[in-house]
Every structure is written in C-alpha cells, then in structure tokens.
Amino acid sequence: MKTYQKNDVVRIELVLNGQRRSGTCESRTLLSDFLRHELGATGTHVGCEHGVCGACTVRVDGVASRTCLSLAVQAEGRSIETVEGLNREQARGQEGLSDLQEAFRRNHALQCGFCTAGILMSSADYLARKPDPSEQEVREMLSGHLCRCTGYTNIVKAVMETAVARLGRPVGATPAADQPGHAGVEVGIGVEVEAAAQSKLVSA
Amino acid sequence: MKPQAFDYARPDNAAEAVALLADAGEDARILAGGQSLMAVLNLRLAQPSVLIDISRVPDLDYVRPDAGMLAIGAAATQGSVEWRAGLAAEVPLLAQAFPHISHFQIRNRGTVCGSIAHADPSAELPLCLLALGGQVVLRSRAGRRTVAADDFFQGMLMTARRPDELVEEVRYPLAEPGLRYAFEEFAGRHGDFALCAVAAVVRPDGIRLAVGGVSDRPRVKSWACLSRTDLDAAINDFAWELGARDDHHASAKFRRQLVRHMGRTAIDKAMS
Numbered sequence: 001m002k003t004y005q006k007n008d009v010v011r012i013e014l015v016l017n018g019q020r021r022s023g024t025c026e027s028r029t030l031l032s033d034f035l036r037h038e039l040g041a042t043g044t045h046v047g048c049e050h051g052v053c054g055a056c057t058v059r060v061d062g063v064a065s066r067t068c069l070s071l072a073v074q075a076e077g078r079s080i081e082t083v084e085g086l087n088r089e090q091a092r093g094q095e096g097l098s099d100l101q102e103a104f105r106r107n108h109a110l111q112c113g114f115c116t117a118g119i120l121m122s123s124a125d126y127l128a129r130k131p132d133p134s135e136q137e138v139r140e141m142l143s144g145h146l147c148r149c150t151g152y153t154n155i156v157k158a159v160m161e162t163a164v165a166r167l168g169r170p171v172g173a174t175p176a177a178d179q180p181g182h183a184g185v186e187v188g189i190g191v192e193v194e195a196a197a198q199s200k201l202v203s204a
Numbered sequence: 205m206k207p208q209a210f211d212y213a214r215p216d217n218a219a220e221a222v223a224l225l226a227d228a229g230e231d232a233r234i235l236a237g238g239q240s241l242m243a244v245l246n247l248r249l250a251q252p253s254v255l256i257d258i259s260r261v262p263d264l265d266y267v268r269p270d271a272g273m274l275a276i277g278a279a280a281t282q283g284s285v286e287w288r289a290g291l292a293a294e295v296p297l298l299a300q301a302f303p304h305i306s307h308f309q310i311r312n313r314g315t316v317c318g319s320i321a322h323a324d325p326s327a328e329l330p331l332c333l334l335a336l337g338g339q340v341v342l343r344s345r346a347g348r349r350t351v352a353a354d355d356f357f358q359g360m361l362m363t364a365r366r367p368d369e370l371v372e373e374v375r376y377p378l379a380e381p382g383l384r385y386a387f388e389e390f391a392g393r394h395g396d397f398a399l400c401a402v403a404a405v406v407r408p409d410g411i412r413l414a415v416g417g418v419s420d421r422p423r424v425k426s427w428a429c430l431s432r433t434d435l436d437a438a439i440n441d442f443a444w445e446l447g448a449r450d451d452h453h454a455s456a457k458f459r460r461q462l463v464r465h466m467g468r469t470a471i472d473k474a475m476s
Contacts, residue, residue, distance in 0.1 A: 001216055006209035027212035027255075030246075049205035050243040057309050063283070065313040069242035071235075073212055074257060122309055129287065143394045144307025 004073060012076045016041060017085025025072040032056040034072035035082065043083040043117050047146070054145035057118035058082045064125035083117035086124060100124060100162045109158040111149040119145045123159050132167060135160060207245035214257045218278075218343065221258050222370050226345040228254040230367045235259065236278055239306070239314035240322045259315075264372065269294065273338070273375035282311040282319070282329070295376045297336060297403055300387035301328045307395045320356075321371040323363045326398040326417035328389070330357055333376060334422045335403035335414035340364075341373035348372065360420040383407055386474035388466045392453065399454050400462035404470035413439070413467050418459045419446040439467040 004010050004027040013022040016039055023038030030049070035041045035058070047053035049068045056067040059081040087098040097105065100123060110116040119142065126133070126141045133141070138159050142152060164170075215221040225232055231253040235241055238259070244250045258264055264279035267288060274295050276285060282305060285291065285298065292299040305311055305319075305328045319329040320340060333340075333353040340356045342349050342365055356364045365371060379385070389401040398417035405412040414424040425442045427435065443463035448456035 001220055002214040004212045006211050026209065028207045028209050030206065033206075050246050051239060051310065054307070054309060060313075063312045064309050066239075066309055068246065069238050069310075069313070071212070071238075071242075071255075071257075073214075074235075074238075074259060125312075126308065140303055140394065141308045144309040 002073075002076075010073070012073060014075050014077060015079040017081055017088060018079075023072075027071065027073055029072040030068055031058075031070040031072045031075050031080075032067035034075070035067060035080070038072075041082050041084055045114050045117055047114070052146070053115070053118075054122070055115050055118045057121045057145070059121050059125050062125065062128070064122040081121065081124075083120055086120055098124075099165060100127070100158070103158040103162045103165070104155070107154045107158040107161065109150060109154040115145055115147045119147070119155060123162070127159070127163055127166070131163060133160075133163060138163075205246050207242075208248055208251040210252055211254045212257065213254065215261060217261055217263050218258075218370070218372060221256055221261060221264075222343055222345050222368070224254070224256050225370060226368045228256070232256060234278075234321070234370055236318040237281060237314035238318075239310045240318065240324070258370070269378060270375070273377055274298075276316045276374050276376070278315065278317040278370060278372050280316060282314050282316055283308075285316055286311055294378050295332075295336070296379050297332050297385040297387055297405070298329075298376060300385065301332050301389075301401075301403070304328055304387070304389040304391070304395075304398070304401070317371040317374050320374050321363065321365060323357055323361050323421065324397070325360055325419060325421050326401065327422075328387075328398070328401055328416065329374075331401055331403055331414050331416035331422040332387070333374060334424050335405055335412060336377045337412075338377055339375040340371060341375065342366075342369040343372040344369045350375075354424070357421040362421075384474040386470040388470045388473070390462055390466060397453075400459055400466055402463070402466045402470045404467070404474045406471060406474040411435070411471055413442065413471065415442070415446060415463055415467070418443075418448045418463060435471070436464070436468065439464055442467070 009024050011022055011024050021039050025034050032046050035044050044058055045055040047055035051066050051069045057064050058067050061079050087096050100120060104110055138156050213224055215224055233252040233255055235255045235257045236259055258279055261279050264277040266277040267280050267285050268275055286302040316329055319327050323330055338353045340351045351364050384406040386404045389398050391398050400418055401416040403414045410426060410428045412426045414422055416422040423446055427438050430438060443460040448459040450456050
C-alpha cells in the first residue's frame with residue numbers, strides 16, 4: 001500500500017514521452033499542473049479544470065484521459081504521452097510533425113490552438129483503436145473537446161483524412177480532396193496513381 | 205479550482221480498501237475513475253479528509269460473465285466494458301447506451317461502479333441497471349451483501365450504500381432470448397446530462413420502461429401487454445408520477461412530453 005499525508009511534498013516518477021522523469025508534488029496536485037509546472041511540459045493546456053473542455057487530455061498508458069481529473073500521484077509509474085511526443089515514432093514532413101498533426105495543418109483544423117493538443121491526443125488514441133471510423137463516430141469522439149474558434153468541420157476532416165491515409169486509401173476518399181491544394185499532399189503521388197489504376201480496372 | 209488537501213492511500217487489494225474505509229470514517233471517499241469526484245473536489249464542493257484510490261487494485265479490475273450476469277468490478281473502466289467484443293450480444297442495452305454516456309475521454313477513465321455509487325439521477329448506467337433488474341454488491345470489512353437495483357437507488361445522489369461500504373461489483377443481467385431492448389436519450393448537446401433518458405425491455409408477456417433525468421432517481425414501471433391506446437395512457441400516468449420539476453434546463457411539462465414521446469419511441473424500437 002502507498003500512502004501520502006496531506007501537505008507532504010513527495011517525489012514521484014513516471015515516463016513522459018518515453019523518458020523517465022521525476023518531480024515533486026503534494027497528494028492534491030493535479031496531473032495537469034504536475035506536467036506543466038514540475039516537468040515543464042507546457043504543450044498540455046489547462047482550460048476549465050473540471051473535466052468539461054478537454055484541453056488537458058493526454059494519453060495515460062496509451063488511453064486518452066483528462067489530466068485535470070487525475071492526481072499526479074495516480075500517474076506514478078505510468079507512461080504519459082503528451083503532444084510533445086506525438087511525432088516520436090512517426091516523424092515525417094518538413095517540421096517533423098506526425099501525420100495527424102500534418103493533417104490538422106493542411107486542413108486548417110486549428111486557429112488559436114488552445115484546444116488542439118488535447119484533440120490530437122484523443123484522436124491518436126481513438127485512431128489506434130478504431131482505424132476505420134465513420135464521420136459520425138469521429139464527431140462523437142470529438143464531442144469531448146470544446147473548440148471555440150475554428151469550429152469542428154475541419155477538425156473532423158483532418159481526423160478522417162488521417163484515418164484514410166493510414167489505411168492506404170487515396171486522400172480523395174475524404175471531402176478535403178475537393179479543395180484545391182489538398183489532395184495527395186500527404187500520401188504522395190504513388191497512392192493516387194494506384195487509385196487511378198484501380199478505377200481504370202473497374203471501368204474496364 | 206484546486207482540491208483541498210487530503211491524505212491519499214493506494215491500497216493493493218480490496219480487503220485493504222474496505223479496511224481503510226472502515227478506519228477513516230465518513231469523511232473518506234473512494235477514488236476510482238474520479239470523473240465525477242475529481243470535478244467535485246476541484247470545485248471544492250466536497251472536501252474529504254482521505255482519498256482511497258482503488259483505480260489500480262488488480263482484484264477489482266475485471267469484467268466477466270458470471271451466473272447469467274455481466275459482473276463488473278469496481279476498478280473496471282466504462283471503456284473496458286464499452287470496447288468489449290461481444291457486448292452487443294451480452295448486454296445489448298448497455299451497448300446502445302454507451303455512446304450517450306458523457307464522452308470517449310471520460311469513459312476511458314470513469315468506472316461503471318463509480319457511476320452507480322454516485323447515482324446521478326440523469327446517469328445512463330444506473331438507468332440501465334434498473335431497467336434490467338441488476339444487482340449491486342457492497343463490501344465492508346464485515347462482509348458482503350447484494351442489493352437489487354430497485355432498492356439501491358434511493359434519491360438524488362442517495363443510495364443504500366453505508367459509509368463503510370465499497371461498491372465492489374455491479375451485475376447487469378445478460379440478454380435473454382425473446383427479450384428486446386432499446387435505449388433513447390435527449391440532451392442539450394451530445395454527451396451532456398440527459399434531460400430525459402429511457403430504457404425499454406420488451407418481453408413476450410409485458411413491457412418494462414425505465415426513465416432517467418426526470419425524477420430524483422431512475423424510476424421503472426412494468427406493464428402487461430397493453431393495446432396501443434392503453435399503453436399511451438399508461439406512459440402518460442408514469443410521466444406524471446415521476447414528479448418532474450421546472451429547472452433552468454427544461455420545464456416539467458417539457459420533461460413529461462419527452463417521457464411520453466421517448467417512452468413510446470423506445471418501446472416501438474425494441475419491438476421492431
């Protein structure tokens with residue numbers, strides 16, 4: 001059994017984006033505050049602090065959840081992934097963004113960006129579990145996040161486009177391809193050629 | 205928006221958890237998923253002296269069919285039930301209700317037993333438990349007792365749980381052949397608290413309709429097979445019995461209309 005007395009300052013250790021990190025906190029310290037103030041991982045934003053807005057969402061052992069509704073001491077020994085680590089495994093593109101982040105940029109799925117880190121972490125978990133979601137399912141997943149400037153249309157587009165691209169389908173399968181300069185940027189010409197070849201086969 | 209200071213304990217097993225609960229007295233709170241409790245702590249609506257964190261207790265983290273019921277342990281998240289392959293065959297009503305329960309990110313961490321223990325009158329999991337005639341297993345240092353859902357929910361955030369008891373397990377009856385299930389909900393926005401939620405269970409010999417979000421707790425009513433007109437009248441009587449009140453979300457009249465309309469819709473959906 002582990003016990004911490006109130007007002008005691010204790011040191012806890014966790015894995016942040018693949019690195020072992022430690023810091024001090026009290027039993028009442030929220031995980032969101034611990035990540036930002038103690039570990040300096042300020043990519044995770046804090047909005048409402050009572051579980052409504054979703055800005056502080058990170059992945060805890062892979063699972064997207066709100067850090068404002070979690071204590072730092074509960075994260076002891078766990079693996080935490082934040083937006084800073086999103087491109088760790090699949091960095092590509094000019095700025096080392098992940099495919100999901102690239103899709104957000106391409107689709108103008110953010111404006112002020114305050115909500116974006118949380119949305120990215122939720123989407124990363126969701127797409128890992130549900131690689132082929134419907135638009136309705138993506139909207140349901142996004143309902144746990146409040147965005148007050150861009151609106152959700154482009155966010156939905158970006159998530160759907162990422163899903164489609166990861167499945168190796170042409171970007172044309174998403175509505176984003178209807179806009180100039182959008183089609184084929186991420187998945188490359190090869191996929192488009194393949195799609196064209198397939199459609200030729202069908203028409204023949 | 206920060207919690208008041210508290211002592212924190214993370215027991216290794218359920219026996220330790222109930223022992224701590226007995227020793228700590230009425231000021232102690234069980235912390236499982238924390239998706240309701242942490243918000244309440246952040247707003248300082250509750251200021252417990254001790255938090256007993258059971259979220260990592262291995263012998264409470266299970267979901268398994270057991271004697272005709274789906275048994276869900278106190279540390280099992282809603283997500284672990286929702287993403288269970290075959291849930292739609294095991295407990296079809298839960299599979300229909302899950303998309304309405306708050307949000308993906310909350311269900312990932314929130315627990316089923318926590319929602320039952322919290323007993324919010326608009327919550328979907330208590331409503332489904334009542335509609336299906338499920339059970340709640342309560343454990344204290346003295347032992348265990350099983351309470352029927354009918355007797356467990358007693359009022360606004362009030363249950364039959366005693367202060368030294370842990371909601372150790374919740375049991376949802378598995379689907380029975382010949383029974384049909386339907387769930388309907390109306391909320392201001394998707395994932396918000398339900399203004400009205402209904403769960404219908406249709407048997408060859410009768411209908412059971414449960415309503416949440418209208419009364420101070422989920423309520424249920426059973427009827428033998430009725431003609432369409434008689435059923436509408438019966439649902440209307442039920443709508444009035446629920447004692448809906450006006451609040452800043454909706455009027456009592458609107459809530460009664462929701463019960464009439466959605467009750468009928470759910471029963472038709474289950475029968476179709």
